[in-house]
Amino acid sequence: MTFDMKRRLAAEFLGTAILVATVVGSGVMADRLSDDVAVSLLGNTIPTGAILIVLISILGPVSGAHFNPAVTIVFAARREIEPPAAALYILSQVAGGLAGMLVAHAMFELDIFQASQTVRTGGGQWLAETVATFGLVFTILAGLRFRGDAIPWLVGLYITAAYWFTASTSFANPAVAIARAFTNTFAGIRPGDLPGFVLAEVLGALLAAAVAGWMLAERSASISQIAVKGAE
C-alpha cells in the first residue's frame, strides 16, 4: 500500500509529536511523583518504550515511521528515500517534536515556552549518544533485514535498554533532542548542548549503516525489497 506525501508527512508529524509528548509528559509526571530518580527514570522509560511500539506499528505502514532525522539520513544515504522527501520528512519530524512538547506543557499546565537548563555535555555524553544512535540504527537495519514485522518491538525494547545503559539516557534522535531543548523539565537538555548531541547522533547513525552494510551483506536479494516487505 502506498500513501501520498501529504499523508506521509502528517504521519511523521503526528508520530514524532506523540513520541515527544510521551518523553516530556511522562518525565514531568514521574519527576513530580517521586523523590527517587531511578523510579522517575522507570516512569519515563516504560511509557517511552511502549509508545514507540505502538507508533511504529500504526504509522509504519503510512510513512515508514522514522520519527527521527538520523534514521531518515541513513535511508537517504542508502538511496531508499529521495533527498527532497528526506528533507520534508526531517522538517515534519522537528515540527512534530515541537508540537508534542507544547501539548505536554499545556496538559501539565506549565509555561508553554521554556528553555532547558539541564547540562548534558562532555566526552562521556557524546560517546553515549554515538553509542545509543549506533545501536538504534543497527537495530533498525538488521531488523528490517531479518525480522521486518518485529521492528516496532525491537525499537521499543532497544530504547528501553538504552535509556539506562548509556550515560546520556539515549536521546538518539535529533528531532526529539531539539524539542527537549525547549522544556525545562526532567527530559530537558540545555539548548547550547544540542550541537554536540546532534553531531554525535548523526555520527553513530552513519557508523551503524557502515557496520550493518558489511556485516549483513550476504544474500543477493536487494535490501530495499526486504525493507519494503518488512514495512508492510
Added chain:
Amino acid sequence: MTFDMKRRLAAEFLGTAILVATVVGSGVMADRLSDDVAVSLLGNTIPTGAILIVLISILGPVSGAHFNPAVTIVFAARREIEPPAAALYILSQVAGGLAGMLVAHAMFELDIFQASQTVRTGGGQWLAETVATFGLVFTILAGLRFRGDAIPWLVGLYITAAYWFTASTSFANPAVAIARAFTNTFAGIRPGDLPGFVLAEVLGALLAAAVAGWMLAERSASISQIAVKGAE
C-alpha cells in the same frame, strides 16, 4: 465466528468489570504498599496494561472487546455497529464497570459504596483526557487497519504510556470513569468532575475518527472487512 447479542453483552459486561476491578484494585494495593506515588502509579500501570492485553485477546472474538463507550460511539458513527446494539453495549459497559468496582471493594474489605473526593478538573485535565482518548481511538483504528491481530498489544501498551504522559493519567473511557467516581481510593474521580472528563473523552474519540478517516484512507478495500478480519 458470530456470537449472539446475549453473549456479546455478557462479554462487554465481564470485560469491563475485570478492567475496572484491575484499575481500582491495583490502585488500592499499590497505594497501601508504598509512600512513593510514582511507585504506586507503576503498580497501577503495569497491571492495567497487562489485563487489557488479556481481555481484548480473549473477549475480542466474542464482542469486539470495546469495554468503552467512546469506542462504541466511534464504531456507531462509522456504521460498524447498529445504534440499538451500541446502546446495549454502553449499558453493559457501565454496569460491568460498576460491578468491577464493587468486587474490588469487597476483596479489599472496603466500604462497598463510596464516592470519590479526588479533584480532577480544569483545562489541563480536560486537554489531557482529549489527548488520551484521541490517541487510544487512533491506535485502535489504525491498528485495525494495518495489524488487526496486534490490537490487544497496541491498546495495552498505549494505555501503559498514557497513564504517564497525560496529566489526567488517561481515564480515556467514560464507563471506567463513571465506576471510578464511586471509589474513594487511588483511582477515584469526584463525581462532579465526571461530565468534563466524559465530554473530553468523546471529543477526543471523534477527533481521532476524523483524523484516521483522512490519514488512513488510501486503499479501496472496505475498512469494515479489514476490521472483521483483524478480529478473527
Added chain:
Amino acid sequence: MTFDMKRRLAAEFLGTAILVATVVGSGVMADRLSDDVAVSLLGNTIPTGAILIVLISILGPVSGAHFNPAVTIVFAARREIEPPAAALYILSQVAGGLAGMLVAHAMFELDIFQASQTVRTGGGQWLAETVATFGLVFTILAGLRFRGDAIPWLVGLYITAAYWFTASTSFANPAVAIARAFTNTFAGIRPGDLPGFVLAEVLGALLAAAVAGWMLAERSASISQIAVKGAE
C-alpha cells in the same frame, strides 16, 4: 507430537518447581533489597509473569503446562484428561512445588524447612482467591478457544495483573499455595490458612469453566481439537 506419561509428569514437576522457585526466590530477593513493599511486589511480580511465559512456551508441548491442580481439575471435568492421569499430574505438581521451594531456600542459604507465619484468611482473601482463579481459568479456556499460541503470554500477563488487583496477591494455584506454606518469607502463607485458599481456588476454577462453557459455546468444532491445535 505426543510425549509419554513419564516425560509429561517430569515436565509438570520441573515446571512447577521452577515456578515456585521463582515466586519464593524473587520474593526473598525483593524483600531483602527494599523497604518499600510495593517495590518488593514489583520485584516479585515481574519475574513471576516472565517465567510463566517461558515455562508454558517450552513445556506446554510436552505436558500441556498445567503446573496447577485447579487447571488439571477443570480439564478433568471437561474430560480432556483422564482421572488417573489427572491424579498423577496433581501429585507431580505438588512435589515439584515443594522441590522448587527447597531449592530457593538453599540458594538463599535459608533454613531448608520452614513454616510460614503470614496470616492470609477472611472473606476478602477468599473472595480474592476465587476471583483470581476464576480469571486465570477463564483466560486459559478462552485463550485455548481463540488464540492457542498466545496462551503463554495471556497467562503470564494475567498473573502480572492479578498479583496487584486481588487482595490476596493471586496465589490461584493449590500446588503453589502448598509450597508457599512451607516458606516463612515474602511469599508465605500460614499452613492453617491453606484450606480456605485451596477451596476458594477450586471454586473459582469451576465457576470459570461454567461461564466459559456458556459464553464461548458457539461453534460446532470440538473444543478439545482446538485446544490441541493451540498447543502445537
Added chain:
Amino acid sequence: MTFDMKRRLAAEFLGTAILVATVVGSGVMADRLSDDVAVSLLGNTIPTGAILIVLISILGPVSGAHFNPAVTIVFAARREIEPPAAALYILSQVAGGLAGMLVAHAMFELDIFQASQTVRTGGGQWLAETVATFGLVFTILAGLRFRGDAIPWLVGLYITAAYWFTASTSFANPAVAIARAFTNTFAGIRPGDLPGFVLAEVLGALLAAAVAGWMLAERSASISQIAVKGAE
C-alpha cells in the same frame, strides 16, 4: 542464509559487547540514581531483558546469537558447531564482553581499568549459578525444539526472572562474568570468585543438555534441523 566465519565472529563480538555494556552501564546508572537496591536491580533487569530480545533477534540469523561460552559448549557437545569454530566463538565472546565493559566505563567517565571488590562466593551462590544456567540452557534447547522464532523473547524473559529468583542475580554466562570481574560497579564480581561461577555455569549448562536430551526426545526429526529452522 549463511554468513561467513568472519561475520559470525563479528556478530558474537558485537552482541556480547552490547550485552555487557547494558549489564554494566544500566547497573551504574541505576546505582547512581537510587538508594533502594531493589529499584536499582529493576533498573538493571529491565534493560538486560530488553536488550537480549533485541540482540538475539537481529544477530541470531548471523551467528546463532550465543553470546555465551556455556551455550557454545553445549552446542559443541551436541555436535551442532565444530570444536575449532566453538573456540573462536568463545574468544570473540570474551573479547566482546571486555570491550563492552570498557565502553560502559568510558560513557560513564569512570576509570577504564578496574577490578571488582564485590564478594560473590559460597555454596548458595554456586548453586544459584548452576540453577540459573540450567534454566537458561534448558530454555534455549526446548525453545529451539518447539518455538524457534520465540527464542529471543524466551531468553530475555528467562533472564528477567532469573535476575531475581537466583541468589547470584544470574550471571549464567562465563564471558559476561569475566567482563564483570573488571568493573568495580553494581554488576561486578571479585576476580577471585570467577572460577567458582564459571564452573557452576558450565555444570548447569551440561545438566540442562542432559535433562533436555531425555525429556524432549520423542520425535524422529533431527534436532539440529529444527534448530536451524528455528534460527532462520
